[in-house]
Amino acid sequence: MIPLENFLILSSILFCIGFYGVLSRKNAILILISVELMLAAVGINFVAFSSFYDTERYSGHIFALFVVAIAAAEVGLALGIIIRLFRERKTINIDEANELKW
Amino acid sequence: MMNNYFLILPEISLLLTGMLILFLDAFSKELGVGRKIFPMLAIIGSLLSALLSFLLIGNNETLFDIYKVDDLTAYFRILLSLILCFLVIGSHEYNDKKITHIGEYYFLLLTATVGGIVMVAGVELITMYVGLELLSFSLYVASSSLINDKQSGEASLKYVLIGGVGSAILLFGLSMIYGSAQSTFYNDIAINFLNGDFFNLEFLLVGLIFLIAGLGFKLSAVPFHMWAPDVYQGAPTPVTAFLSTSSKAAVIGLLFRLLGGPLLGVIEYWQPLIILLSVLTMIIGNLIAIQQKNIKRMLAYSSVGQIGYLLMAFVGLSSYTLSAALFHLSGYLATNLLIFIAIIIFYTKNKENSLINDFKGLANNQPFLALIISAGLFSLAGMPLLAGFFTKFILFQAIVQNGFLWIVVIAVTMSTISLYYYLQIIKQMYLFEDNDNNCVSKWNLTPSQYIASSLLFLLVIFIGIYGTPFYSFAEQSIMVLF
């Protein structure tokens, strides 16, 4: 049997890796990937806490399900905008997309 | 248990209006409806929602344990619906001219308003989060709705990416708080936190840091504000107005629910964070605003600064400070909306460079518009006879009463500094002649523009001179938390 700590440590590491990605990457798709990593970490947290502690209502499971759905929707939306931006100016680097001061 | 679905009629009316607009838009050729009908429908829907919410004042019922309909919800319902209503009345000519997908656009504004209401009404973390994302998603899409404008797409991309990061951080915080309190229901969380050692302190601390950082992203509080100026500048101006009014109001409402409810028992842990956030936000927001040449960026930084004043209310949390903050919020929203509507009216006729120079000599060409813009700016700076003075006075007094004089001194200093950059706009309008002929020399406002701007103008003056009824309603709404 695996204790709760292990899941939490795993999720923390994934979250930090994702956060590093967000801060260091410049390509919009790669930033999106890093955000997905962070959301995956959140999902692990929710399900772990839910399975261990909240055995009456299992809100965490439902939360994780909602997070999955919303994250997928966000990817779809963001990719749509990325494609529009690429069509407008042939780049998806948010550094080069500098019509506005970043 | 029977649930009284009548209680969510305002949201239903908003959503049904949105659906109707989408439907009519999709079949506009077959049904032969013109573009004029969409703003009409949006106005009717929001007015209906405001009216229904007004009738629902005084209820105190919780649907499914997750959706609370009480006076606080009613307050925000009325606030958000009326903001939408005024915004559509004031900006539909602008939208008609610049936005191609007009049906989707109004649908998005309506769903964003629903999202904001759900954020305040939800008394459970999942519901709250879904409301937050509903609001955010609507605004992501709405800010990209200037199809031919490169800035709009870029602003939207930045908003989506940084909004996504903010959501992820917020969610991590929520998961830690869930792990600490072992429930997502506000009532259970409050009970667990009040029970002392039943919760896990380390998780709670981490959760609070991430929660406040995540909400800081949504509020554009310093140091999480970097997206705000870009998005404000790139988005269509009505969406910018919505961003700086409704979306801020909804997050503040969420903070009322969350910090004044389940997290009230652990105030000593999050209070330092809020103080830090509030002080940084006030100082840096106002200082950066001084250098801005673009009016939308300047207003973005100014609204960052204004958020700092609102966050102060949570520093010494009591029913007084919260009611004062709610009162100040309403005054701030009316003022900010007034300025934005005036700017939208201006750019409906003139070429949109969004520079402060555009407003050169406006006092000669269009005295009414210049008057309401300067009234709005003076009100934001907290000058007397206008809403900003009275509401800020009450708010600051309440915070001093709770023993935080030093933070109020910072706030008052910053609001003086803010006067400096507001005066830059007023200077352009009154002190200079329009030598380069930036703006169309003389034109008449349409009746709807007159209605929206003068009603808000009167409201700003009324709150500034006699704000007691608004304060009483705010206090009555806040009392449901205590």
Added chain:
Amino acid sequence: MNEIDGMLLVSLFLIPLLSAVFLMLVPSRERSFIIGFTGLSSFVMFIFSLYIFLSYDFSSTDQFQGIFAIPWVSDIGIIGLNGIQLKVGIDGIAAAMILLTGIVILAGTIVSWKITYRIKDFFILLYILVAGVFGTFAMLDLFFWFLLYETALLPMYLLIGVWGSTRKEYGAMKLMMMLVAGSILIFSAIFMIFTEAQLGSFDLELLATVDYNRNFQILVFPLIAIGCGTLGAMFPFHAWSPDGHASAPTAVSMLHAGVLMKLGAFGIIRLGFQLLPEGAAYWGPGLMFLGIVAALYGAVSALKQTDLKLMTGFSSISHMGYVFLGLGTYTVIGISGAVLQMFAHGVMTALFFLLIGAMYDQSHNRDIPNFSGLATKMPVWSIFFVIAGLASLGLPGLSGFVAELHIFIGVFQAYPIIGGLAVLTAAITATYLLRMFSTMFFGPVSSKWDKLNDMTYLERVSATILALSILFLGLWPSPWIDRIADSIQIGIPGALM
């Protein structure tokens, strides 16, 4: 004397406010109507203020008369029962100041009729400012006091920025930022007093009954003194004043130097002396020190100036220095002298600015060495100028003498050395004024100024009003002294006889 009606006091600041609102509705091309209306309105204000001054009952033992209160915000949140009221009432000091405002606004309105550029907007802003000034003098509620105080500051920016002359944007911005920064300190002080009193009320009479902790008073009094002192051009905080005066239009200079600066000193008396007597007594010598430094500094700086308006601006700083000197003595006679000086200086400096404005409109030049022989070219102008100048240097029989005499007596009672310095200041003042007279009025008539005409009739009328006030106060000061000294004895119980 009969009682003052409180409604009269309320209407005193409602008249300019409603006039401003009414003017907004008048089309701006109706120039003659605007002139007629503002004349009527300012005349009514003058009559009301005169009536209030005359009917003030100085034999009464009540501190405030004509009290009239409308509950405004009560019993919500932190604000207790009758927390914020629209409460008016005056003592002798306020009565004198209201009369001063009435005189200056009548004169200012008359000279402003020659403005051609957007006259309507000018009068709207001017009347909002006047409403703030009247309100601040009459208000007995701290909230409304501060609200109207800020209202008086707010229109200054546009008035100077739009209708001003040299370097108007810079002058307007500097003035606005410094004055609002000063009002922050007052704002903080009001909050601290409200919190310390624990009454849940902003009522000034009620707050004055509280016995504040001595340390608290010592802490808060400087906030009020510096905050109000900024508006009163107290020495280290005067930087806005010369620039502001130099760039302001005539009527605004008159109103600003004549009345608004007195608002600062009035604030120190109303908030500082009446609420925090121990703090005032503690900081009195400091106030006095700043006062004498300002008086000397202003006089010496005026000595160096060649621009007429800048010279008058520095001379104002010097004269306001006397006011702070008088306040700092913390004796009845000193404070009375300060209030008298406020009145005397207000009328006199308004006359100065009026005359300088009349001159500048024709010549577009304010450099003293450029002029000579004006006494033959513009006799009426010169006579008025000499009256104002002699009043300024304290010639017996004119207003300045009465006031300065009181102040000097008070100072000599307390600190003889400072009294000596004050007399030295008066000597310097005489030097620069007399030097200016000899340069400008005598000598050969320069051909450059052949086209100069004497004052117009409108200017003569308004200058006469001001000059008469100067003579009146100088020859028969007892109406003022009676009202002011009694109020000080009742209102500031700690002041030494």
Added chain:
Amino acid sequence: MLSKVPLPQQFDRLIVTGGIVTSVFVILILTILLILKFVGFISYTEVFFWLISSGMIIGALASVFLKNIVHAVFSLLAPLLGIVAIYLFLGSEFLALAQLLIYGGGVVILLLFALMMTDVQDNPVVIDGSQKPVGFIIAVLIGFVLLYSIFTADIEIATPSSLSLADLGSNIFTQFLIPFLLLGILLDIALTGALLNGKKHKNLQSSDSDE
């Protein structure tokens, strides 16, 4: 359009090299874990857990550090599919299934489509931002705080319990009905947004597009 897409070649190399790299890592970790198992430190369950979580972390690191954008997207598969196993460990079959379908099936494919429609086939190598060191320090700091809080936390010992699909469903459709309905609208909005932005707008020339 398909002729422009040189993905097959890239895929060949990708699959071969990726497979080799992955199997090297897996074999390495598996050996260590099996040794630990036979020494008696850990059980088989734990062997699986460690294997999967180390795979996830390596995949995550790869997707954050790799310069080649296609490789980075493929590396994302490891953490996303690893979560499926983690959910199974926690006794939640339905969530595992949903994760597999939505992420493994949907999101990664969507990302690849987006890659195809942008310029990465010409230039798959991306340059990262200049604030890398700062980002690294911040991330490590946050990680340190998180790990510290987890290690010092006084976690009460409990056993994970599994949740049946019927319970989950009834919960969602009764108690969480309102957010569920709102979620539908949210997906609608995302769809609107993707359509609005992704669609080509040919004949819309705005009046002030003068750049």
